[in-house]
Amino acid sequence: MSIDHTPIENISANQADSQRRKTLQGMAGILAGMTAPAWISSAWAQDKFPSKPITLIAPWPPGGSSDAVMRAFAESASRSLGVSVIVDNRPGAGGTLGATAMVNARPDGYMLTQLPLGVYRLPHMQKMPFDPVKDLTHIACLTGYTFGLVATMDAPFKTLKEMVAYAKANPGKVEYGSTGTGTTPHLAIEEFSQKAGIELNHIPYKGSAELMQAILGGHIRVMSGTTEFAPLVKEGKLRLLATLGRNRTKAFPDVPTVKESGWDTITESPFGIGGPKGMDPAVVRVLHDAFKKTLEDPKVLETLDRFFQPVIYMGTEEYTRYGARTFEAERSTIERLGLAKK
Template identity: 40%
Template sequence: MKTTGFLSRRAVSAALLAIAAGPALCLSAAAQSWPTKPIKIVVNFPPGGAADQIARAIGVPLGEALGQPVVVENRGGANGKLGGEMVAKSPADGYTLLMSSGGMVSVNPHIYARMPFDPAKDLMPVASAARVLVFLVAKPNFPANTIQEFLAHVKANPGRLSYGSAGNGSSPHLAGEMMKSQAGLFAVHVPYRGAAPALQDVLAGQLDFYFDPGIGLGQVRAGKLKLLAVGSMKRSPLFPNVPTLHEAGLTGFDADSVFGFYAPAGTPADVVNRVNREINRILGTQALKDRIQNLGGEALPLTPAEFAARAADDSKRFGAIIRERKIVGD
């Protein structure tokens, strides 16, 4: 048989298919061997907040399951943008994850005219962790003991009372704006770089009230804070006698948000699915259920697709109040 210096069409086609399949095969091989080194979880809020506590609670058993240390690093600031940008611009190899409140993808795009990255394109949902409620708490000497007395007092003192939040656009801030809008109130908003420092100023009496994402419930139990209402559509099992703002007359009041894990866009699907499976398994353990419930939340295992859909729904809900109240980022 006579041969030439040129490949046959069949050989060329086979070669092209091999070249095209090469990257996918490499990714699959990489995913099968992953992880071979420590994994970093970036929390885009300061230590002590709900995101930080949830990340650390999950990080230890996740490291045990994956056979590599899981290190938590706090990178707070700019309502989560700094930590989010750090992860979005990290290599998409599964070794850098983001733990964030839902505001990273469902709120920030509504309040910032420009962002250094696009959460919807540059990050991919990996696993939800918890549905986080917010609790309306007031300083110990606040002159109200019921939600009705609280609303009446704030309404009678427009602009004289202040409330804190974890930053502009954070779920505690949006909860405050929802309440002001529905109840016809005016109080001064004071943004902080995280929920923990805001809580400290409520305890010290520097702020009159704030919506707590669960980190102050120990202080409530100790009698150092007044718990007046829950910013959710249903009561918290931790405080079954405390009414929701919906029950108090603010119909449809729902400031819940979903905290969860994200990865840089392009992270191998095998890696994402494995992390999702491990986190969902961990969330099913009684220890994690109890830990999250003690923060006032509820463990919420979802698939990556379900997590993405929930974020899209939250974006519509929070986007409406952001536009109404003309909220902008710092």
């Protein structure tokens, strides 16, 4: 656009009026072009979130209980958000690859992850590319794992006390599997075996599906894991020696906890949804509300019941405080077990 700069005094009154109007219109257009995109873009972004599919990282392989639960949450949240929530399986590194991905993810709400307990623990054991307090946005806690110690039906022990006696008589000969080094099932048994004064050989697997294949195939006699074992225990194919929570699970009321069996070990593991640091609070609120609503979905609740996972809800602020508190508690546990990074 060009603006005529002919001096007004050299033209007629009508021409001058016309010139003034053109000049004012031109300046208004320039100002509008300078200022409109910023506020229009901002309002558009706020009004349209979400406007494309959201990726939700499940840091475990497909086929296990964690995968099934995350897919149930994703499907339910998709209906509330009006866009697809796509589960992206990234197994390995003790369930921390989702948190690792958040470090370089844009904080726009389109990349999220499950936050298992290992996210707060492993940075104390080895160098990790993220700080769970500084580098993550805690959106909502939704549920938690129930852990158990399970044996094959042909194992030479039928109770936890019998397993401890056998391990003491055969030091180093009892092998147990878990979902990976540094995961909660692994460290729970390390703490238990330390208190029981026994030596167990740990065999890590990449996830619960692989772990279940190993024990059903007879490659290991004992496993520590979440309740993907539950259907097989009910079918009489595996034996549940003890659960690791504060109280007995309602699914197996006759099975004692590890603490009831004589060793002061309690392991509980809430988890929820997180994103990168620096997320817009308005976007966090939209995501929080959508995932909170999943806890009212009968299909989600049925999936949680199938894997004996209770509803453990925490809102954004409470979940953020939980993350900071748990990070420090895990530091103490790792130092006590002598597993802190050098």
